[in-house]
Amino acid sequence: MKPDPAPLAIDPPPPSAEAAAARETGSRPSPGEILRTLLWLSIQAVACLAVAGLAAVVLVRVGADLYEGLDPFVASARRPFPGSTRLAARGLSVDVLRQVLLAGIVVGLAVWRVGGGWRSALALDRMRPNGMRPARLLAILLVWPVLHILWVSGTAAISGANLPPGGTRLSPALTPSLVALWLLTVVVLTPAAEELLMRGALFAQALRRLGGPGAVLVTAAIFAGVHAVSFNLTQPLSLVPLALALGWLRWRTGRLWPCICLHGWSNLVSIAYLLWPLGT
Secondary structure (H helix, E strand, C coil), rough: CCCCCCCCCCCCCCCCCHHHHHHHHHHCHHHHHHHHHHHHHHHHHHHHHHHHHHHHHHHHHHHHHHHCCCCCCHHHHHHHCCCCHHHHHHHHHHHHHHHHHHHHHHHHHHHHHHHHHHHHHHCCCCCCCCCCCHHHEEEEHHHHHHHHHHHHHHHHHHHHHCCCCCCCCCCCCCCCHHHHHHHHHHHHHHHHHHHHHHHHHHHHHHHHHHHHHHHHHHHHHHHHHCCCCCCEHHHHHHHHHHHHHHHHHHHHHHCHHHHHHHHHHHHHHHHHHHCCCCCC
């Protein structure tokens, strides 16, 4: 049997002696090794997200200005207001391009590192046997919405945030086509890009250094941490069960597709909970 290529999209520092000894003896990695791995993978995650985000902002800003015949470098005070719909379209374009660039960065690094074996490196290889029965995976997908909404609404209530079902409205500046693009981004593009990074490239490295449980915990911590906004811990806390479930799926199935499906399904459930009118 041909061995799998090295599952790394980015070369990490060599594992410490204690990590190598832990792998040989089957013992648990030390707290120091866990912290070093967490720090290194966090740096990678922040770097990839920052590059993709900055590039998306620059490309959309410059591209939209050139398309509209404006000087991209003119001062903000001298720029004409583009209108609410165009402004919303620009913001959404940044989100779309950011996810596309993030996925491209992760896949590009994997191709650069292992060449034709990049699918296996990112757990996208269909030849790899699935470690979970389809019926069990389907059951998880069916039960998950209830657990997810209970946890999210519970953490929001504890933190004082108000998330009533059906109590959120989309911006009136969004046209039907922009709403459709927004849904596509939240349900498809964002889960695919984030899972390629988190449970694809980063999980493979953590698995090699820490084993399955350690990889689940470390990638869950990074996933929750990068969703922190203005030092508000409400959103990261609300994502902890999802992050753990995604890592567990990646570990048990050996594939990335179930993680992308659960991530997208969770986002869709959250949107339905917040937007679906339940009456007055």
